[in-house]
Amino acid sequence: MSGALLEVRALQKHFPVKSGAFGLVSGHVRAVDGIDFHVYAGETLAIVGESGCGKSTAGRLVLRLLEPTGGSVRFEGEDLLRLPDWKMRAQRRHMQVIFQDPYASLNPRMTVGAMLGEPLMLHGLAASESARRARVGELLELVGLRPEHARRYPHEFSGGQRQRLAIARALAVEPKLIVADEPVSALDVSIQAQVVNLMRSLQARFGLAYVFISHDLAVVKHIADRIAVMYLGKIVETATTDELFRNPRHPYTRALLSAVPLPDPTVIRERALLEGDIPSAMNPPPGCRFHTRCRYVRPSCKVDMPGLVDDGAGHATACPWWAELPPAPSLAEGTGQDQDRMRLARLQAAFVTTQTEAT
Ligand SMILES: Nc1ncnc2c1ncn2[C@@H]1O[C@H](COP(=O)(O)OP(=O)(O)OP(=O)(O)O)[C@@H](O)[C@H]1O
Ligand code: SF4
Numbered sequence: 542m543s544g545a546l547l548e549v550r551a552l553q554k555h556f557p558v559k560s561g562a563f564g565l566v567s568g569h570v571r572a573v574d575g576i577d578f579h580v581y582a583g584e585t586l587a588i589v590g591e592s593g594c595g596k597s598t599a600g601r602l603v604l605r606l607l608e609p610t611g612g613s614v615r616f617e618g619e620d621l622l623r624l625p626d627w628k629m630r631a632q633r634r635h636m637q638v639i640f641q642d643p644y645a646s647l648n649p650r651m652t653v654g655a656m657l658g659e660p661l662m663l664h665g666l667a668a669s670e671s672a673r674r675a676r677v678g679e680l681l682e683l684v685g686l687r688p689e690h691a692r693r694y695p696h697e698f699s700g701g702q703r704q705r706l707a708i709a710r711a712l713a714v715e716p717k718l719i720v721a722d723e724p725v726s727a728l729d730v731s732i733q734a735q736v737v738n739l740m741r742s743l744q745a746r747f748g749l750a751y752v753f754i755s756h757d758l759a760v761v762k763h764i765a766d767r768i769a770v771m772y773l774g775k776i777v778e779t780a781t782t783d784e785l786f787r788n789p790r791h792p793y794t795r796a797l798l799s800a801v802p803l804p805d806p807t808v809i810r811e812r813a814l815l816e817g818d819i820p821s822a823m824n825p826p827p828g829c830r831f832h833t834r835c836r837y838v839r840p841s842c843k844v845d846m847p848g849l850v851d852d853g854a855g856h857a858t859a860c861p862w863w864a865e866l867p868p869a870p871s872l873a874e875g876t877g878q879d880q881d882r883m884r885l886a887r888l889q890a891a892f893v894t895t896q897t898e899a900t
């Protein structure tokens with residue numbers, strides 16, 4: 542994908558599993574098992590899927606916080622996996638991370654000023670003590686906090702404010718890409734909206750790209766330009782956000798989007814499909830990985846592993862039968878009466894009306 546800021550090809554991470562008294566390797570968890578995606582400068586790609594499907598592992602691989610088993614990660618055309626350590630350290634400045642639990646990711650013994658000043662010093666971005674203090678004040682204001690907050694410690698802030706601090710720390714080094722792993726999942730819905738709105742306004746202002754990892758489709762619908770749906774270490778569908786919500790093709794995506802019964806009883810309830818357990822990533826099913834839970838499974842699905850095939854318009858699906866399936870209920874408008882749609886509508890209303898004041 543020429544011109545992409547980030548380009549991931551055939552990326553794999555197989556974690557060895559050891560067992561027995563001698564700690565011998567008895568198998569591998571195929572957490573990420575050959576995924577391709579790209580992210581352009583200034584856009585948000587969301588990675589969604591159920592717990593354990595490999596979202597966080599994918600995010601950590603991109604940042605090289607984990608070493609892949611195979612594949613490539615190119616950032617501005619450069620293969621990160623071939624960079625020597627010193628060059629990778631310099632590259633890290635351009636690729637930052639925000640985690641779900643801001644408290645765990647902030648050093649409780651450091652003042653906010655020291656915490657934000659550290660990366661500035663490390664990357665030579667503030668020549669003097671006064672320049673550093675001024676930049677810390679600026680960063681705090683950027684995320685809706687006040688310069689005098691620099692004297693406080695993380696425990697003196699609320700959950701939403703702590704996530705603002707984590708965002709300020711990521712911004713300190715003026716990155717081009719931020720991998721945000723469930724950044725608002727631990728926050729109340731109204732505060733989720735404020736933090737997501739803050740992320741969007743910072744994106745517009747600085748041209749940031751986000752890889753936004755989430756299991757929450759309501760949040761994703763609000764922030765993502767494109768979505769990649771993962772299942773058991775594989776990407777099963779990618780499309781623009783509007784297209785995916787309007788026209789979900791893969792049976793797994795459709796089941797995710799139809800997460801609760803629909804008001805119209807004639808519409809197929811695909812929710813039932815997701816009631817089965819996700820198979821073990823140590824021993825994934827052969828053929829299509831979703832076949833053990835797919836209501837449309839055919840004999841060949843148990844043998845042939847479908848590839849992710851693009852339709853030429855940027856909508857790619859890893860199911861050769863999608864065009865033959867009955868029409869899917871669309872969540873494009875989010876106006877139904879079921880619980881999830883209500884939540885989607887409520888959350889969207891919160892996004893529209895909430896100001897980004899700090900909470
Ligand atoms: N260090 C590790 N060693 C062994 N297995 C691991 C390790 N880290 C993750 N896994 C396994 O890899 C798979 C993918 O995990 P990952 O954390 O990437 O999923 P996730 O999609 O982020 O899930 P969640 O939504 O719960 O955060 C899971 O089966 C998990 O148990
Ligand atoms: S390939 Fe077969 S099992 Fe897999 S999603 Fe498509 S229909 Fe279902």
Ligand SMILES: [Mg+2]
Pocket residue numbers: 596597598722
């Ligand atoms: Mg995770």
